[in-house]
Amino acid sequence: MSFMKLNFRAALLLGSLMIGASPALAEAVLHRGNSGEPQTLDQSQTSIDIEAFIVKDLYEGLTIYDANGKIVPGTAESWKVSDDGTVYTFKLRDNANWSDGTPVTAEDFVFSMRRVEDPKTAAGYANILYPIKNAEAVNKSKAKIEELGVKAIDAKTLEITLERPTPFFIELLSHQTALPINKASFEKNGADFVKPGKLVGNGAFKLLEHVPNDHLTVAKNEHYWDAANVKLDKVIFYPLEDQAAAVRRYEAGELDLVYNFSSDQIERMRAANAKQVHVTxxxxxxxxxxxxxxxxxxxxxxxxxxxxxxxxxxxxxxxxxxxxxxxxxxxxxxxxxxxxxxxxxxxxxxxxxxxxxxxxxxxxxxxxxxxxxxxxxxxxxxxxxxxxxxxxxxxxxxxxxxxxxxxxxxxxxxxxxxxxxxxxxxxxxxxxxxxxxxxxxxxxxxxxxxxxxxxxxxxxxxxxxxxxxxxxxxxxxxxxxxxxxxxxxxxxxxxxxxxxxxxxLWLVADKVKGWGDNANNEHLSKYLSVE
Structure with a gap:
């Protein structure tokens, strides 16, 4: 066989390998149209859904909602409840880690919940955790912060004692106020702990970039306990209050998801592609x-x-x-x-x-x-x-x-x-x-x-x-x-x-997979993928 033919076949083989490899090499990026700029990424100060969508990608609570709005284990793999309904004992996952590779511990949750109830924090949603023993008293400076009913039994065992039985406590723990923060990062960076390069989270994604009023980018957290099942490499959130502009960008293919589009567009959008219009x-x-x-x-x-x-x-x-x-x-x-x-x-x-x-x-x-x-x-x-x-x-x-x-x-x-x-x-x-x-x-x-x-x-x-x-x-x-x-x-x-x-109201492109409509409006990016 001639040298020229060998080179030609080698070139064909290399080309076919490159073509076959390109989909795997391409980044899986989800473009999410969010309906406004978040006030903060500090979970103790968040209060609205457009903030929750982001912080719940960056941090994970003891419990989370799955794609269909059902409460499931998050950082806690299991829990037990006392006969009188007032003591919850959570077992944290052995492989639950922060985005810097350090382990998530029960003490991290103790620190975070104490911070929320500390009156100095002035957490707007401190009352969410009031079912916890002494939470309201601590928050109103009537008890010492150490008296909060949250205790680390060991590195991976957390005990929470309540004031009284609370039927919705497991659901409550999925709220952003109950998300943990990294103590070391907070003590080192103070209020700047939420900034790119400093934010250390335990969620499926880590903060890569934040350009206020333009975009916020998160990237897959390789240290997340369930990283093997996270299909997206990046998620870019766009704070689009102009709903007409959001719909135009969606129709142009620039956005894969749009939240809270203008209702007067529903019939037109349904006529174009009814499957993409989600009204729940x-x-x-x-x-x-x-x-x-x-x-x-x-x-x-x-x-x-x-x-x-x-x-x-x-x-x-x-x-x-x-x-x-x-x-x-x-x-x-x-x-x-x-x-x-x-x-x-x-x-x-x-x-x-x-x-x-x-x-x-x-x-x-x-x-x-x-x-x-x-x-x-x-x-x-x-x-x-x-x-x-x-x-x-x-x-x-x-x-x-x-x-x-x-x-x-x-x-x-x-x-x-x-x-x-x-x-x-x-x-x-x-x-x-x-x-x-x-x-x-x-x-x-x-x-x-x-x-x-x-x-x-x-x-x-x-x-x-x-x-x-x-x-x-x-x-x-x-x-x-x-x-x-x-x-x-x-x-x-x-x-x-x-x-x-x-x-x-959501617009969901056909290429987005893993989407589940649910009344709780919970849509973690960890469950989504793009074709």
Whole structure:
């Protein structure tokens, strides 16, 4: 055989090897459209879903949700519960490691949970861990931090003692507030521990790059205990508040996932490719809180009148194209341990009857036609759907009461930071998605001691007493009755006006595999892959 033929065959063989190897050599990158810039990656300070999507890729709790929204073991491979339901003993995985290769220990969880409850941390979600023994007392400087009911039995055994039996405790531990942080990195870097090059996580991915308001990139964590089953090399999150721009980039193939796209695009997107449009009922409520510290919103008659005048059917059907449901309760339906939520007493009336009653209440309070002028500012976070809702509600209040209504919007981070820090307002847009499937998670928003999420600063001793009683009641049926009484008070006083039950809106490209629709809206990148 000639030298030329040998070279030719060798070249063909090399070419075929290169072609065969190229798919394996190519990086598997998922491009996720997130609906805003995270305020922080410090799990003690996070509060919204767009932050949770990221931090849960970087860190892993004792428990996690799988692709279908079912709670499963995370860093803890197993656990035991005492007969009285107050002591949980977790066995951590032997191969659970931090992204720097060091082992994850029980002491890491002790340090992290103590940090969350330390009043110096000022964790907005510290109350999530209040079921733990002495957590509330520690957080309110009434007990020493060492008295928190969290103890390392040995390097891989964690014991958590509760104040009382808590049926939803395992689900609660999947929340971002219960995620561990690396003590060594935190002590070395202080507040900078969340920055690229310094963040040490125990999740399926590690932080590679963060360009605020542009993109955030995470890469596969080779030290993760389940790294062998993580199919993605990188995930790039894009903070896209402009929903129209997000859809355009998705249709151009630049994004593989888009969260919270504009509902007016649903029919068009379904016509193009129905399989890519995912609309999932959620345990979430879209509501308007009133600032009860300021006139006239400190008057229950005004709050009830304004709530009655809102045509929820119009909002759900005409603005959200049926992807949301009109509601008259704060707690969403579908919680097995609660049953049918307690609705407002005007829920079953026609919209015309509601408006007639609303006019009487407003007149009785001294506002509207023949009374004091009614001026209202509606605050909302930047989003086309929220703007449409605010515009529609403003029009309803103008027509019903002759009110002067103005609108104000801020980006999502600034909007919620303003509310959580106690800024004064008239009416604001807010939403709450279940952290765990229990009505307490929604009703607790109105407890007077909840300084972070009780945006309207509602204070009712009777309501607070019912909530306290619910924490002490161990019989599930009796507890549900108490919580129903508490919700009935909220629906009577209307410190918030529940408007709609949410749906999770996602665009998912055909090449994304492993996706599972679920009401908890949990979508860890570790379960996803791209073809």
């Amino acid at each position: 009922p959620a345990m979430a409520t879209y509501y308007y809180p009133f600032d009860t510290r300021t006139e006239p919103f400190n008057d229950v008659r005004v709050r009830r009148a304004l709530s009655m005048a809102v045509d929820r059917d119009f909002l759900a059907k005409d603005i959200y194209n049926g992807t949301k449901l009109p509601v008259y309760s704060l707690v969403p339906a579908g919680m097995e341990n609660y049953g049918e939520p307690s609705k407002a007493d005007f829920a079953d009336k026609s919209q015309l009857d509601r408006e007639d009653e609303a006019l009487k209440l407003m007149k009785e309070a001294g506002y509207g036609e023949g009374g004091k002028p009614l001026s209202i500012e509606i605050r909302y976070n930047t989003n086309p759907n929220h703007e449409r809702v605010a515009t529609a509600v403003a029009d309803m209040w103008k027509k019903t009461f002759g009110a002067k209504v103005t609108l104000m919007n801020l980006d999502i981070s600034s909007h919620y930071a303003y509310l959580q820090e106690g800024g004064k307002f008239n009416v604001a847009r807010a939403g709450w998605t279940a952290d765990y499937a229990d009505p307490e998670n929604f009703l607790n928003l109105n407890v007077s001691s909840n300084k972070t999420f009780n945006y309207g600063h509602y204070s009712n001793p009777e309501f607070d007493a019912l909530m306290k009683k619910s924490y002490e009641e161990r019989n599930p049926a009796e507890r549900a009755k108490i919580l129903h009484q508490a919700e009935a008070l909220i629906m009577r006083d209307q410190p918030i006006a529940p408007l709609m039950n949410d749906a999770n």
